[in-house]
Amino acid sequence: MKTAKRKPGSGERAEQEDDEERFLEGYRPGVYPRPSVTVDLVVFTVTDRRLQVLLVRRSEHPFKGRWALPGGFVRVGDDRKAQGEDLDAAAHRELLEETGLSHTTSAGVFLEQVRTFGAPGRDPRMRVISVAYYALVRPTLIPLIRAGGDASHAAWLDVAELASPAARRAAERTELAFDHADILDAALAKMRADLDRTSIGFELVPESFTIQELRAVHEAVRGEPLDPGNFRKRFLRSIEDGVIEAARGKRPTASKPASVYRFVRPRRGDG
Amino acid sequence: MKTAKRKPGSGERAEQEDDEERFLEGYRPGVYPRPSVTVDLVVFTVTDRRLQVLLVRRSEHPFKGRWALPGGFVRVGDDRKAQGEDLDAAAHRELLEETGLSHTTSAGVFLEQVRTFGAPGRDPRMRVISVAYYALVRPTLIPLIRAGGDASHAAWLDVAELASPAARRAAERTELAFDHADILDAALAKMRADLDRTSIGFELVPESFTIQELRAVHEAVRGEPLDPGNFRKRFLRSIEDGVIEAARGKRPTASKPASVYRFVRPRRGDG
């Protein structure tokens, strides 16, 4: 993910590198047509026990009036020394711009690359290749979000009513722009897979949470209920692994008050 | 993955679409700098019970003389109606060009997108965003491969000697160009994960094969031996699922002849 570097070498190697440096100084890129590259964001959250996705209403052609995923162009420099921003950085920046979240709050937002979509014709204006990301936003941040300063411009939509093929056919109204339905599908599939392989579930609950708050998240994402007892057992195992720790206090509920836990911020390691 | 289409609509909808058509006719893209987009291929095979990857020796700057992953530019049209080739198509084309395989034989090669790499500076010449794919090539096709018509130009290298961090530090000689070591790591990780989640294992054995030939593939990819009895049991379960069927004949071995099986070409379905 970082710039390729070579060790300063022996005499022969150094000569090679001088040679390469001269080559680079004289290098002029060709004039072949290039695509535009964008990042598209599938921003998930769980509120009211339902999985939701952030969509923006297109105010311009093409697909004027349709819902679309937030996103935008990756900033590219025209100097070979200043080549612009990283893809992850572009995704973060777009998230900031589209949600109005501050730099510090959005730093805590989980972002993961999904896949790249580049079929010719997916944007009728020109060739656009789009790197898709999904993001997970804690429900506690939702009130802070003001989509680009324009409330009517963006909304949280129910994934269940959007992602099922049946619902999609029925709902002409919510047909997405471009190939964004495909992107949403891919993001949802990857996010679901990641949910029961890693600990991203904690990215969708407040900093401290009860077991059933976490279970509600899993149920919302999977779209089916989970056995409370069994879920609890699996959860408690992750305490042994040091991923979780008990937090102070209790959370009052409709019945017996529940213990609260806290996610121990990990090393960002992943396969 | 296909072009976004809209249904021919009612009166209002049709008016909208006329409007959009006029917009597109008048559309002129901006003059912002754009990145080059390439596909890079991590081509795997298993020969002699070892996982190997196809690398090409760079004959030009930068990284002249180093091993690199095969790959090349995605062809992009400059007309909004003719936008060029799909990413998958570009990967297939590059595979053809770099291996010399015919269109028909390479059609049977498994290709899967890994991730997109776009860190600024990863190519010192200019901003290059690269969509990484991994490919699985049956050992029976290996003899047909002539890397770009130049034998000294390409070679199969042992992944075990390339991918382990220890080996990598020791082997200055085989340090890869650009960020291709990162790409190889990511491709290997995804391929390993796919191996015990899907049936891609069959892409690395001949059309008909024995159980231990398949086991040898799994062992090579995972880098550790597997219990023959247990592997057999898991394998036989996939007969029930209709993924496999018994083939005619036996394969002579060093000892008792082994039964051969055949992979039943499936629907390309995946979770």
Next chain:
DNA sequence: GCAAAAGTGTTTAATTTACACCCATGC
């Protein structure tokens, strides 16, 4: 006969699933 690998079976442990039941609290 002997080595070597195919092929089969058994035993044990670990994990998942289903479900029963007690406990503390608000009302």
Next chain:
DNA sequence: GCATGGGTGTAAATTAAACACTTTTGC
């Protein structure tokens, strides 16, 4: 006291792991 959901335990079922043993061939 009683409904509600928190919290705990257990038994059955499924899956995974370890390993012993029998069979069929080449030499």
